[in-house]
Amino acid sequence: MRDLNAPANPLETLAYIIAQQIEDHSVVYIGTGIPMVAGILAKKTHAPNITLVYESGGQDPIEGDMPWSVGCPMTWRKSPTIMEMSYSFAQCYNGYVDIGFLGFAQVDMYGNVNTHMIGKDYHQPKVRLTGSGGNNDLSSLTEKMVLVGLQTPDKFPEKVDFVTSVGWLAGDDSRREAGLIGNGPAAVISPWGVYDFHPVSKRMRVKSLTPGVTFEIAQQLTGFELLRPEGDIPDTKLITPECLKIIRTQVDPRGVFTIMPAA
Amino acid sequence: MKNCRPSKVMTAHEAVSRYVHDGDSVITGNYTEGLPFSLLFEIIRQRKKGLTYYSQSGSADVEFMVAGDCVDKLCTAFLHKWGGRTAGGMVERYQRAGKLQVEDYSNFTYNARLAAGANGYSFMPVLPSIMDSDVFKIRDYMGENKFGVVRCPFTGREIPVVPAANPDVCLLHVQRADKHGNAQHWGGLGSTVHACLASKTIIVSCEELVDFDVIKSSPHHTIVPGFRVSAVIEEPYGCHPSELPGYRNPDMTMLRFIDNSFSSDEGLRSMFDEWVYGLPDRASYIKHYIDVFGVESLNRYRARSYYSAPADYGVAFESGWDTYGQALLLGVDMAGLEQLIAEKGDLVDVN
Numbered sequence: 121m122r123d124l125n126a127p128a129n130p131l132e133t134l135a136y137i138i139a140q141q142i143e144d145h146s147v148v149y150i151g152t153g154i155p156m157v158a159g160i161l162a163k164k165t166h167a168p169n170i171t172l173v174y175e176s177g178g179q180d181p182i183e184g185d186m187p188w189s190v191g192c193p194m195t196w197r198k199s200p201t202i203m204e205m206s207y208s209f210a211q212c213y214n215g216y217v218d219i220g221f222l223g224f225a226q227v228d229m230y231g232n233v234n235t236h237m238i239g240k241d242y243h244q245p246k247v248r249l250t251g252s253g254g255n256n257d258l259s260s261l262t263e264k265m266v267l268v269g270l271q272t273p274d275k276f277p278e279k280v281d282f283v284t285s286v287g288w289l290a291g292d293d294s295r296r297e298a299g300l301i302g303n304g305p306a307a308v309i310s311p312w313g314v315y316d317f318h319p320v321s322k323r324m325r326v327k328s329l330t331p332g333v334t335f336e337i338a339q340q341l342t343g344f345e346l347l348r349p350e351g352d353i354p355d356t357k358l359i360t361p362e363c364l365k366i367i368r369t370q371v372d373p374r375g376v377f378t379i380m381p382a383a
Numbered sequence: 384m385k386n387c388r389p390s391k392v393m394t395a396h397e398a399v400s401r402y403v404h405d406g407d408s409v410i411t412g413n414y415t416e417g418l419p420f421s422l423l424f425e426i427i428r429q430r431k432k433g434l435t436y437y438s439q440s441g442s443a444d445v446e447f448m449v450a451g452d453c454v455d456k457l458c459t460a461f462l463h464k465w466g467g468r469t470a471g472g473m474v475e476r477y478q479r480a481g482k483l484q485v486e487d488y489s490n491f492t493y494n495a496r497l498a499a500g501a502n503g504y505s506f507m508p509v510l511p512s513i514m515d516s517d518v519f520k521i522r523d524y525m526g527e528n529k530f531g532v533v534r535c536p537f538t539g540r541e542i543p544v545v546p547a548a549n550p551d552v553c554l555l556h557v558q559r560a561d562k563h564g565n566a567q568h569w570g571g572l573g574s575t576v577h578a579c580l581a582s583k584t585i586i587v588s589c590e591e592l593v594d595f596d597v598i599k600s601s602p603h604h605t606i607v608p609g610f611r612v613s614a615v616i617e618e619p620y621g622c623h624p625s626e627l628p629g630y631r632n633p634d635m636t637m638l639r640f641i642d643n644s645f646s647s648d649e650g651l652r653s654m655f656d657e658w659v660y661g662l663p664d665r666a667s668y669i670k671h672y673i674d675v676f677g678v679e680s681l682n683r684y685r686a687r688s689y690y691s692a693p694a695d696y697g698v699a700f701e702s703g704w705d706t707y708g709q710a711l712l713l714g715v716d717m718a719g720l721e722q723l724i725a726e727k728g729d730l731v732d733v734n
Contacts, residue, residue: 175490176414176571191415191440193628196571198689205414205573206498209491213510236487242521248475252518253440253461257491260512283517284489299541300512 122368122375128359130311131378132367133330134268135161136359137309138221141266147171149212149220149262151254152189153377158221160186160371165363173217175254177203186372190254209254212261220262224269225249226280229324229344231287231305231317233259233267234280242282252284259285260302271310273343288322295322313338314356315346323347328356390562391615395664398586398614399425403434403552410437410497410548410582411444412555414573416628418444419556421588421621421665427451428659437550439493439574441474442625443641449473449483450651451659456484456524458548460493466645473651484524489513492530492545494574499547500581506531506544514543553582555607556622558629559597560589564612567604569691570628579607588618590630603694620669632684636676 128136131154138158142148144167150159159172171180174187178196187194196202203211211217226234235255239246259265267287269275287305289295295304304322308315313329325347329338335353339346372378393401403409403426411419423444426434435456438445442463448454450473457474465472477483488496492509499507513519513530522529531544555575557568566587568575579585585607592615598605624634624641644654662668673681708716715723 174571176416176573178571188633189415191571191573193416193570193626193632202569202571204576205490206494206577209494236517242517243523244479245475248462248471248478250464251459251461251487252489254490256489256513256516256518257510260510282521283515286512286515289515298511298515300515301510302512 122373122379124365124368128364129378129380130270131157131380132364133359134158134309134311135367135371135378136363137314137356138266138268139165139167139363140357141307141309142167142170142219145169146218147173147211147216149173149175149217149254149258150190151175151221151223151258152187153223154268155221155223156187156190157367157372157377161363161367164366164370173208173211175205175208177205177208179203179208186374186376188376209257209261212258215263217262219264219266220258221266221268222255222258222285224267224275226275226277227267227269227287227308228277228280230289230291230322231267231308231324232280232283232289233285233287234282235284236282238281240281256285259287259305260300263303265302265305267305267308269308269310271312271341273341276342276344278344288317291322292320310341312341318347321347325349326353328354331355331358391564391612392562392592393614393616395421395425395588395616395618395621396429398422398616399429399431402584402586402613403429403431405431406433407431407551408435408437408548409552409554410550410578412553412575412578412582412585413622413625414571414575414578415440415442416570416626417556417558417568417622418442418625419554419588419622420444420447420625421556421616421618421668422554422586423447424659424665424668426453427655435550437548437578439490439578443638446473446645446651447655447659449477450655454483456486458486458488458493460488460490465642467642472645476648486523486525486529487518487521488545489518490574492518494577496545496548497574497577497581499545500549501577504547506533506546508533508535508542508544511541511543514541519543548581550578550582551584553579553585554588555579555585556588556618556627557606558589558604558627559591559593560587560612560615561593561595561598561609562615563595563609564607564615565595565598565605565609566607566612566615567598567601568606569604572606576606580611585612586614586616587612588616588621590619590621590627592617600696601694602696618665621665623669623672626684627686629686629688631686634681634684636680636683637672 135157139162142162174195176191181199224233237245314327316327436454495507560566624637626633644650
C-alpha cells in the first residue's frame with residue numbers, strides 16, 4: 121500500500137498536468153507510461169466520456185489494473201472493441217483522434233523528439249533507447265500533439281541526437297514547407313513547467329511553471345535559450361489532494377509508473 | 384471424396400530443423416503478447432546462423448536471439464530496454480561491437496511493410512512526417528531500399544513508401560489450433576495478422592490442440608487458415624514468460640531473473656546454459672522452472688477466466704419457393720412447374 125500522506129512526486133505532478141489537457145468527450149491516443157496514468161485519471165475525474173485508444177488495438181477498456189505497456193491485456197480488458205494496429209493508427213490518419221501524448225528522452229527547442237539513441241553515431245550508440253514505436257506515427261497523425269518527459273539540460277538539448285519525430289523542424293514555416301500534415305506539437309510538459317511554441321518562430325516558450333520554479337531555474341534546466349512569455353508567468357495548477365489520492369488508490373495503486381525510480 | 388488432409392503436428396525440434404534455415408529471415412508473428420519463446424529457444428538451441436530477425440516491439444525475444452549469435456540483421460520499431468541503465472542489453476552491445484546491423488522503423492511503417500507483403504503489393508504508402516526524421520534518413524543494411532518516395536497520381540503530392548516485407552518464416556504462438564494448422568488467437572493482436580499472412584512459411588505453436596469442430600464453430604478467432612501453416616506444435620506454456628489471454632499474465636519472477644542476468648555478459652551465457660542449451664524442450668523448461676521457483680510461482684500468474692459470449696452462426700436453409708407459392712427462379716407456382724415439366728419433359732432435370 122502506498123503512503124497516502126507523502127507530498128506529490130514529479131511523476132504524479134506530471135500525470136496531473138497532462139490529465140488537465142484532456143477535454144471530456146475527446147478521443148485520446150495513449151502511449152506507455154505517464155500518459156496512461158493521465159488518461160485514466162482524467163477518465164475517473166473531469167472527463168468520464170473520453171475514449172482511450174491504444175496501439176495494440178485495445179480501445180476503451182473498463183476500469184482495471186494499470187497497464188504496464190500499450191500491448192498489455194489491461195489495454196483491452198472488457199473493452200467493446202479490439203482493433204488491429206493498422207486500423208488503430210488509421211483512426212488517427214482519418215482525423216478521428218483529438219489528442220495524443222508522446223514521450224521523449226530528448227526534445228529540442230523546436231519540439232523535435234528523440235527516443236532512439238544517445239551518442240553521435242547511430243551505428244555506434246552510447247546508449248541505445250527504445251526506438252520510435254508509435255512516436256513518429258502519432259507525430260503526424262493526431263490533431264493535437266503534446267510532448268511529455270523529464271527536464272534536464274541533457275534532455276532539453278539545442279539539437280537532439282536523433283530525430284525520431286519531427287516537431288516544428290527548424291522553426292518558422294519549415295514544418296509546413298516540408299509538407300507535413302497535422303498541427304505540430306502544441307505543448308511540452310515536464311514536472312517543472314508547461315511550454316508552448318512561439319506562433320511565428322516556433323521556438324519553445326514558457327507557458328506556466330510549477331510553483332517555486334522561476335524562469336531562471338527553468339532556464340538552468342534547459343540546454344537552449346527559452347523564450348519568456350509577455351507579462352507575468354502563471355503558476356501551473358498543482359495536483360489537488362483528491363486527485364493525488366485517486367492516483368495512489370485507484371489509478372496506479374501499485375506504483376507502476378508513479379513511483380520515482382531509485383537514484 | 385475422403386478427407387485426406389494430412390496432420391501437421393510435430394515437435395518444436397522437428398519444425399525448426401525442417402523449416403528454419405541459416406540465412407533465413409524470421410519474424411515473430413506475435414506483437415507483444417504470447418511471444419513464441421519455445422520456438423525461439425529451439426532456434427537458439429539448434430544454433431541457427433545469419434538470420435534476419437523481425438520483431439516489431441522487441442523484448443527478451445530479440446535479446447535472446449542476438450545473444451544466441453543467431454542474428455546478423457535486425458528489423459524493428461521498438462526495443463524494450465533490458466539490462467538496466469548501466470549494463471544495457473545485448474542489442475546495443477552487439478551493435479557497438481559491429482556484430483549486428485539494425486534497421487529502425489516506426490510502428491506504422493514497420494506494419495505497412497507487412498501489410499504490403501500480406502496484400503501482395505511491392506510497396507505501401509506511409510505518412511509524410513517520416514521523411515524529415517532520422518528514421519527515414521539514417522539507413523543501415525537496407526540502404527536505398529529502406530524507404531522510397533513516389534508522387535501520388537491523384538493529388539500530385541510526394542509520398543514516402545516502404546518496400547513489402549515477406550519473411551521466410553513466421554513463428555506464432557496462439558491459444559488453440561487444429562492439426563491442419565487453423566490457428567486461433569484473440570487479444571491485443573497489434574500487427575500479428577499481417578506478420579503471419581506476409582510470411583512464406585508459418586510455424587504455429589499452441590497451448591491446446593483442438594478438434595476441427597471447435598475451429599469451425601468459432602471462425603472469427605482464426606487468424607491464419609490451415610493451408611498456409613506448415614507445422615503445428617502443441618506446446619503448453621510455449622510463450623512463457625510472456626502473457627496470453629485466457630492463460631496467464633507475464634511471469635514477473637522469470638522476467639526479473641532474466642533482467643538480472645544482463646548484469647554481465649557471462650550472466651546471460653550462464654542463463655542460456657541453464658535454461659536453453661541445458662534443456663531439451665519446453666516441458667523440461669517448465670519442470671525446471673518449478674524446481675527453481677516452485678509451482679506456486681507458476682500459478683500466481685494464471686489468468687482468471689472471463690468468457691466471450693458465443694456467437695450464433697445459424698442460417699436458415701434457403702427454399703426455392705416464396706411465401707405465395709411461386710418458384711423464385713422460374714416465376715411459376717407448382718401447377719405451372721408441372722405444366723413446364725409436361726411441356727418440356729425431357730429438358731427439365733428434376734433428378
